[in-house]
Amino acid sequence: MKKLGPYLAFTKKSFLGRSAYRFDHFMGIFDTILRIFIFWEIYRALYGGRSEVDGITLTMVTTNFILAMGLDAAFFVDDYYLPSRIQSGSIATELLLPVSVHGRMLADNLGNALFQLIFHFVPAVTVSVHVIGIAAPTGPLVLLLFLLSALLGYGVLWTISFAAQMFSFWLINIWSIVTIKNSLIKVLSGSMIPLWFMPDWMQGVIRFTPFSSIFFLPVQIYLGQLSLAEILRSFLIQLFWIAVLFLIGMLLWKKGQKKLVVQGG
């Protein structure tokens, strides 16, 4: 606990700092709700009064995007944490603190994510569930496993960003890499188009990427589509990606530090 002290201070700071921009925050909640409603309308039109297509019910689809988009809002990741510091040169003062930079990055992001979870996910999902409706979880255990899976999903999302940010040691500006990464996540994670609708070959490809374990695995668990064995396997897949991406990130970090050029002064 003592070792965690400094990191908790960062988490607290970013949690508190988040509340500074109130108007922006309320507009963010409105944006999430709006997007959920737009998708609801689109899928209702696509289903054209049918209750299921290829064995996939409209309820499954709405549950998918309410949960995935809600989580997307809560899963705060600052893709420019390291790039902005390298670009401005403030990486120098960052490195002067007796804490690990990745630990600080995570602590900082978690403070934001916690705030988003409480003050963005909860209201946006509550409104959506009331108006649109959502499949009920099949039991408290399923809900618990869903939350655990979602937490690991955040880990995958965070480590992808962590590894991607390391390229800023060489490229300084990594806007393009971040944009491509986020587009891939949008399409391949199943938050917009549920992966059930993807052609089989594509689902096969996506299964070998980390993207489906961010939102789609938790949603599948929530909907009770996975057996207990499959759920355990999904946890292992998520842990595998977290470990691999984190190692890649750390390797790049070690190499990048030797390359570091402190800009300005």
Next chain:
Amino acid sequence: MSLIEVNGVSKTFRVSRRSAGIPGMLANLINPKYEKKQAVNDITFSIEEGEMVGFIGPNGAGKSTTIKMLSGILYPDTGSVRVNGYVPYKQRKSYVGSIGVVFGQKSQLQWDLPVIDSFELLKAIYRVPEDVYQENLKRFTDMLDMSGFLNQPVRQLSLGQRMRADIVAALLHSPKIVFFDEPTIGVDVVGKETIRNFLCELNEKDGVTMLFTTHDMQDIEKTCKRLIIIDQGAKVYDGLLSGIRSAYGTTRQLDVEFSADCTVAPIEHVEIREQDAPGGRKKRFLFESKEVPIDALISSLLANYTIRDLTVSEPEIEGLIRKIYSGEVAR
């Protein structure tokens, strides 16, 4: 074994080289050209515990790069650095807890928060015990006269106030070694004096070892006994501040005001400059101290003329440093 040991350290940066304008931009897009810039070139020095060393050199000499290697931010390409038993860049996390660093051009403080909030955050990061924190905070803020703006957001501080806050921020965890990179940049005369006195007291009373860079020679003259000068990445002088005079500044200057207008017969190895009209009362004598003994010169003048006033002056350090930078004196 010295507290700080820098051994044959070199660091090169790759800098993009492109010509101006749109053609240059296009050429750079297709075939970027880089060149190596040697920021630090084979520097060796050591600093003992309790020393206060001035580290100076013209812009781009490699001072900041050296400080950053000493603070564990940059890796040297070759050579080794050892501070207080640590290799800074390899053991960064455990090492930086034992040092303090102030970058005059980069603030450690949280831009939007009151100064005191940044201090509280640093207290948590460095795990400073509450009593030590309170004691340091009170002592440093009193010494630097900061009580007036502790509760103001950093963005509303003047540069001088921000610098003082940054200095305290770097010292709250009672480091025994502190590196300052231009701690008086952009600070007014009074502020500079406050900072200098503070640094001196910290060095004398607490025995804090300090290395600092500056462009203000007054900073050095008022605080440091020892001076390291680097230029173009290489060390050109390392020794006592007073040693600069004996090494480079052997020219002496004697200003004489005679009781009446007169002309002085030429003296061997002495340049005589008229300060009034030629043949006037005020004259300046310039000579090398090893060629002309000053007592002999004065007594011969006193024997031959009536003198109202005379002053001997040594060359200013600042002027000597300027000469070293511009290459006027041999290194």
